[in-house]
Amino acid sequence: MGGLFGIVSKEDCVNNLFHGTDYHFHLGTMRGGLATYKEDGPTHVIHDISNSQFRSKLEPDLKNLRKSRSGIGVISDIDSQPLTIESHLGKYAIATVGVIKNIDKLKKEAFRRRSAHFTDLEEGGISQTEMAATLINQEGSFEEGIAYAQEAIKGSCSMLLLTEKGIYAARDKLGRTPLTIGKKENAYAAASESCAFINNGYDSIERFLGPGEIILLDAEGVEQKKKPNKDMQVCSFLWVYYGFPASEYENINTEEVRYSCGNALAKSDEKDIKTGKLKIDMIAGIPDSGTAHGIGYSHETGIPFKRPFTKYTPTWPRSFMPQDQKIRNLVANMKLIPIKSMVKDKSILFCEDSIVRGTQLGETIKMLKKYGANEIHMRPACPPLVYGCDFLNFSRSKKINELAGIRAMMELEGLDKRKDVPAEIVRQYSDENSEKYHQMVDWIRDDLSLDSLKYQKLDDLVKAIGLPKEKLCTHCWDGSSYF
Ligand code: SF4
Structure with a gap:
């Protein structure tokens, strides 16, 4: 960027x-x-x-x-x-x-x-x-x-x-x-x-x-x-993840869009919360941008928002600087410090801006389970990332075959991991109404040892931003954009 x-x-x-x-x-x-x-x-x-x-x-x-x-x-x-x-x-x-x-x-x-x-x-x-x-x-x-x-x-x-x-x-x-x-x-x-x-x-x-x-x-x-x-074709990811909360693009504030994303995620869980299928003690956000999505979810459901882990920023200002992914993951994990007394025996629903590779998130989930979390539920504020960004130097989706969604497709289809997934297969799995989409989500949920995983629907993301779909680049999720 x-x-x-x-x-x-x-x-x-x-x-x-x-x-x-x-x-x-x-x-x-x-x-x-x-x-x-x-x-x-x-x-x-x-x-x-x-x-x-x-x-x-x-x-x-x-x-x-x-x-x-x-x-x-x-x-x-x-x-x-x-x-x-x-x-x-x-x-x-x-x-x-x-x-x-x-x-x-x-x-x-x-x-x-x-x-x-x-x-x-x-x-x-x-x-x-x-x-x-x-x-x-x-x-x-x-x-x-x-x-x-x-x-x-x-x-x-x-x-x-x-x-x-x-x-x-x-x-x-x-x-x-x-x-x-x-x-x-x-x-x-x-x-x-x-x-x-x-x-x-x-x-x-x-x-x-x-x-x-x-x-x-x-x-x-x-x-x-x-x-x-x-x-x-303004980049939707500005509002979801990398834009600063106090900024407006197209006269639409970022923090407010994140609350709306959280609201939409909560609405899609409404029935499960009412029937007791989904029992949650607290809502939390994966810092930083997941926090605002989590606040939106909490506002909609009335379930308290808490911070079961805090981010130590004075000496670890940001996680994406080192070129080596392993070092980036180490830095990211060093920054997050869990509050054990808040985690133990609790069922926690986290909002996250997006799941990219999932490696760093997997470590965080392991840490929370180690400290006694009862259940961990994840709600990313955007659909699964399955296309690379051809339009910006956007670091989140550089290596396409490492994306959690693409890894799921490779495993489920038994594909050669050295080759790109055929476009038709990516199209089938990115269709939110298809059986394959649900298989992909279930694979990622199991890979991350989550108790439940539900992604934002693309329509709900577009509504949360508030611009017509044709004015937004949503290519990361549906491959729809153009030069
Ligand atoms: S593909 Fe589009 S939505 Fe995704 S990061 Fe690039 S510009 Fe943004």
Whole structure:
């Protein structure tokens, strides 16, 4: 994923830029960077944030960026950015989020024109942000260049360009990642996460950019350079899992959607709770995002919400930083500390944002059973993940054959684990009304040693978000999206 933040102000804005970018730290694991514009063009700093906080790495550099009235910042999961570019359009800095799936094809086309070269990255490949800049530089103006890049790129690529005139903010063609514009006296800002505005004094939201929309921000206001497209495929997972609770996308708050997801999960259990088939002493959430789903479930049923384990965050800030999955699991397990007296002899229903591989969750369940939990029931807030993400650099579904749903299909069908599951089989198992779907869910339940497992229905998830289905990307669950 990744997150963007940019400001144009009538005053020095470097502190605001730093804090606003810092509010995107949960969206990326690799690089953090800032660029500001001074008389002679943009200047930038970039740091590796894979093992340290953006705040501690970037703070010492602020003095070099000071006294600037415009700037952009990025938390990146892929390449080092922002990049500073000198081109026939002028000097500018650029930062992007998303993933360019057709980057090899675009590279070959650029070489055919004999008009481009790219820097080799240490980790292999070329920079996506450099590719976006190369596409933009093909045209005669920034707005034409950005529009050209939006059409050429398959995948997604929202971007901020820091120029002499102000900041160009452009959302990817199908609006998979959000961009929101905030306003305060003397300044405008653009952010992936609207929660970045609140404590930085941006009291009002000027607008939520539409898919493919391009605007130019300066300290006086917002000028639309390209209207939004009709089609949208905003990522549903923003609301389910990785978006920040205090943020709004498409004017819909994340925390409230999570409560609605919990409500829907509770409604689907209503009959079993009434008849006593499902007896629960407490509702809990797998931290962090499972907590809000759990609160929603508790509100609907009246069963108390409790925290039978707590998360130790001061020294374990997040679990997905290490590249090695085993170390990530170890970190995740070290963070969760059970409260034995609350677990013993209790029947606990957990809400979870989603079940990905299930390995980490399996360890948590083992730990709860070891401390005497009577029954553990799991209610993920979204359907089983069975498709990979082709549109974002989304870390949750990178290795498709490791997904719990896919492992279930392989076992149940006796398939060769070195090969991909045929598309027709995935389609059959993802159909919530099919016998195969229920076999898959039962397999995952047994694999995780759960007493019951019931996933959110896709319709209920869509209703909880509140946008029409055709405006949402739900590809992870039904394979329905497109470039
Ligand atoms: S495939 Fe999943 S993670 Fe990727 S954009 Fe669609 S909903 Fe989001």
